[in-house]
Amino acid sequence: MNLLLASTSTVHGQPYLSYFKEAWSAHFANTQGKPVIFVPYARPGGMSFDDYSAIATKAFAEHGIAMRGIHSYPSIDAAMADAGGVFIGGGNTFLLLKTLYDSGAFAAIDAAVRSGLPYMGSSAGSNMAGMTLGTTNDMPIIYPPSFDTFSWIPCNLNPHYLDPEDHSTHMGESRATRIAEFHQHNNQAVIGLREGSWLKVEAGEISLLGPHSARVFHSGKAAYEQAPGPLQLNDRLTLPRE
Amino acid sequence: MNLLLASTSTVHGQPYLSYFKEAWSAHFANTQGKPVIFVPYARPGGMSFDDYSAIATKAFAEHGIAMRGIHSYPSIDAAMADAGGVFIGGGNTFLLLKTLYDSGAFAAIDAAVRSGLPYMGSSAGSNMAGMTLGTTNDMPIIYPPSFDTFSWIPCNLNPHYLDPEDHSTHMGESRATRIAEFHQHNNQAVIGLREGSWLKVEAGEISLLGPHSARVFHSGKAAYEQAPGPLQLNDRLTLPRE
Numbered sequence: 001m002n003l004l005l006a007s008t009s010t011v012h013g014q015p016y017l018s019y020f021k022e023a024w025s026a027h028f029a030n031t032q033g034k035p036v037i038f039v040p041y042a043r044p045g046g047m048s049f050d051d052y053s054a055i056a057t058k059a060f061a062e063h064g065i066a067m068r069g070i071h072s073y074p075s076i077d078a079a080m081a082d083a084g085g086v087f088i089g090g091g092n093t094f095l096l097l098k099t100l101y102d103s104g105a106f107a108a109i110d111a112a113v114r115s116g117l118p119y120m121g122s123s124a125g126s127n128m129a130g131m132t133l134g135t136t137n138d139m140p141i142i143y144p145p146s147f148d149t150f151s152w153i154p155c156n157l158n159p160h161y162l163d164p165e166d167h168s169t170h171m172g173e174s175r176a177t178r179i180a181e182f183h184q185h186n187n188q189a190v191i192g193l194r195e196g197s198w199l200k201v202e203a204g205e206i207s208l209l210g211p212h213s214a215r216v217f218h219s220g221k222a223a224y225e226q227a228p229g230p231l232q233l234n235d236r237l238t239l240p241r242e
Numbered sequence: 243m244n245l246l247l248a249s250t251s252t253v254h255g256q257p258y259l260s261y262f263k264e265a266w267s268a269h270f271a272n273t274q275g276k277p278v279i280f281v282p283y284a285r286p287g288g289m290s291f292d293d294y295s296a297i298a299t300k301a302f303a304e305h306g307i308a309m310r311g312i313h314s315y316p317s318i319d320a321a322m323a324d325a326g327g328v329f330i331g332g333g334n335t336f337l338l339l340k341t342l343y344d345s346g347a348f349a350a351i352d353a354a355v356r357s358g359l360p361y362m363g364s365s366a367g368s369n370m371a372g373m374t375l376g377t378t379n380d381m382p383i384i385y386p387p388s389f390d391t392f393s394w395i396p397c398n399l400n401p402h403y404l405d406p407e408d409h410s411t412h413m414g415e416s417r418a419t420r421i422a423e424f425h426q427h428n429n430q431a432v433i434g435l436r437e438g439s440w441l442k443v444e445a446g447e448i449s450l451l452g453p454h455s456a457r458v459f460h461s462g463k464a465a466y467e468q469a470p471g472p473l474q475l476n477d478r479l480t481l482p483r484e
Contacts (some may be wrong), residue, residue, distance in 0.1 A: 012411035046420060046426035092423050094382075139420040140336075141376055142427045143389045169254035170404065170437065173320050177287060178381040181334050184288035185384045 001152055002027070002118045003201035005126035007159045007193035009090050017122070020198055023209065024087075025063040027118055035066040039109070041099035042091025042124040054082030056089055070105060080108045083117060090123030090159075093136035097128070098144035110150050112147025119152075123159045129201075130156040131188050135179060152192045153201060154188065161215055176215075176223065181220040190217040191226070206231045243394055244269070244360045245443035247368035249401045251332050259301045259364070262440050265451065266329075269360055273326025277308040283341035284333025284366040293396035298331055312347060322350045325359060332365025332401075335378035339370070340386035352392050357411040359395075365401045371443075372398040373430050377421060395443060396430065403434030403457055412469070418457075418465065425461040432459040433468070448473045 004020075004027045011019040028036050040052035053069030060067040067087070073079035086109055088096070100106040113119045114138035121129055127136050135156040142233045164174035173181070179190050193199065198208045208214050213225040246262075246269045253261040270278050295311030302309040309329070315321035328351055330338070342348040347351050357360045363371055369378050374389045377398040386446035406416035415423070434457035435441065442449045450456050455467040 042416075043423075043426070046423055095423075095427070134384070136382065138415075139377060139379075139424055140389060141420075141424040142384060147382060147385045170402065173380075178383075181285075181288055181337075182381055182383040184285070185337070223417075 001113060001199060002116060003113070003129055003152060004118075004120040005129050005153075005157065005193075005200060005201065006122040006198040007122070007126065007161065008195045009122040011131075011196050015059070016055060019196055020210065021059075021063065023198065024120055025065065027120060028060075028065050028085045031065065031118075033066070034082060034084030035068040036060060036085040036087050036120075037068050037070050037079050037083045039070050039086065039088040039096075039100075039105065039125070040074050040091075041103075041105075042089060042093065042096035044089075044091035045175050047091075052089060052091075056087065060087075073197070075197050076103060076105050076108045079105075083112060085118040085120070086113065087120040088122075088125030088128055090125055092141055093127050093133050093138040094142050094144055097133055097147075097149065098123045100128070101145050102209070106143040106150075113150070113152065126157050126159055126199075129153055132156060132186070134182055134186060135190050137175075153199075153206060155180075156186075156188050156190045157199075158190055158192045160195045163215075176217070179217045179223075183217065187219050189219075191215075191231075192217065192223075243355055243443060244358060245355070245363040245371055245394060247371050247399065247435075247443065248362070248364040248438060249368065249403065250437045250439040251364040253438050257391060259419070261438055262452065263301075263305065265440060265442070266362055267307065268300075268420060270307050270327045273307065273360075274307070276324060276326030278302060278327040278329050278362075279312050279325045280309050281312050281328065281330040281338075281342075281347065281367070282333075283345075283347075284331060284335065284338035286331075286333035289333075294331060294333075298329065308347050318345060318347050318350045318363050318470075322354050325354060327360040327362070328355065329362040330364075330367030330370055332367055334383055335366040335369050335375050335380045336384050336386055338366045339375055339389075339391065340384050340429060342370070344385050348392075354394070355394065364470040368399050368401055368435070368441075371395055374428070375400060376428055377432050378423055379417075395441075398424075398428075398430050398432045399441075400432055400434045403436045407455075415417075417458070421459045421465075425459065429461050431461075433457075433473075434459065434465075439470075 038056045040049040049071045057067040070079045128149045129152045131151045135158045194212040197210035217223045280298045282291040291313045299309040312321045370391045371394045373393045377400045436454040439452035459465045
């Protein structure tokens with residue numbers, strides 16, 4: 001598999017997708033004239049599929065990469081037959097996963113990416129690459145038929161990861177507390193991916209890229225900081241060799 | 243129905259449940275020697291049922307109100323037969339709802355409260371009184387068989403409500419944006435209940451209590467501030483007369 005998994009589409013004060021444009025333009029450099037298929041199902045702010053696809057298509061066009069919304073094809077199969085890559089954008093993770101299941105796109109994208117089609121996700125789209133949506137930050141605005149996501153990597157992601165605020169008087173749980181609660185019921189590691197970071201998954205290796213370290217949480221162990229570079233894989237965070 | 247629905251169990255720097263102790267000690271003043279049944283299913287931080295129940299029982303004992311954990315009875319039916327009231331504490335909303343369904347407590351508590359048994363919720367326990375868990379802030383650490391909650395009030399709650407931060411550089415969505423996304427798929431009003439506020443529901447009327455206003459969101463309308471006092475009911479937020 002060949003995956004690029006970004007914590008966020010946008011870093012504060014910068015244009016959409018610009019902070020890692022070198023990474024994604026290289027990731028999709030060999031699409032052989034085929035468009036990258038954009039999946040707008042997560043609909044940030046309730047935006048229409050057309051409007052959301054137009055934003056992503058414009059950013060890709062600036063780097064000479066063709067893109068087309070999955071909903072603009074007569075069928076999911078037609079879209080995947082035309083695909084030089086797939087990019088699932090951010091928004092609401094519950095809505096995204098439900099729409100992937102309901103449309104039949106889940107199985108089609110899963111098969112194509114497992115066969116080597118380059119995949120990119122941002123935020124909710126990155127959550128899809130993990131084992132479940134159980135570590136999303138989103139509101140459960142709609143009930144999906146399952147919380148299971150693609151399981152392309154043997155862990156979960158927490159995008160937009162935020163460190164606990166030392167001086168907060170708000171009684172809502174910190175991200176770290178929420179992930180500790182997740183580990184009461186789930187075994188997989190969770191990578192807290194800070195805004196501006198992304199993961200590259202290729203040839204059986206997961207690497208952290210971008211300027212920040214990541215926070216890695218294992219069930220029953222102390223969390224630790226992971227510096228940019230190849231992830232320290234262990235028994236609970238091991239990619240199957242391809 | 244007779245409900246007390248608090249945004250949080252604890253206000254920063256104050257003991258557990260203390261900020262609205264006059265309200266809940268009056269709410270449970272006429273239990274006729276029967277214990278208030280505590281439901282510890284939301285397990286904040288993964289705390290055990292026994293440990294969580296001990297905390298709530300201690301707070302109630304200081305006001306001379308007997309309390310007993312629902313899990314300490316031989317059956318749900320035995321617990322409800324003994325109940326002078328019910329208090330569902332906060333923690334993880336997904337875990338709470340799944341455990342309510344799996345244990346059979348959901349139907350038993352629903353019937354008892356609809357028959358007039360005094361109910362109190364804090365945080366996740368307050369979410370249960372609304373129509374769905376769709377406006378929780380919690381992480382979806384476990385998959386419940388449904389998002390439907392008790393629907394004792396014809397709206398949803400967002401506990402621990404936080405106003406958008408004007409100067410934040412974090413790209414995660416604000417609470418108001420999340421609720422707007424909820425309203426793309428759901429019609430019920432959402433009451434954003436700030437920490438230190440609670441709702442009293444009695445004789446067909448919902449009143450906001452505590453020092454803060456609440457933020458009320460209706461689908462397709464501008465959000466507004468609701469001052470403490472009876473809620474301005476309208477066609478989308480009307481309690482059935484009892």
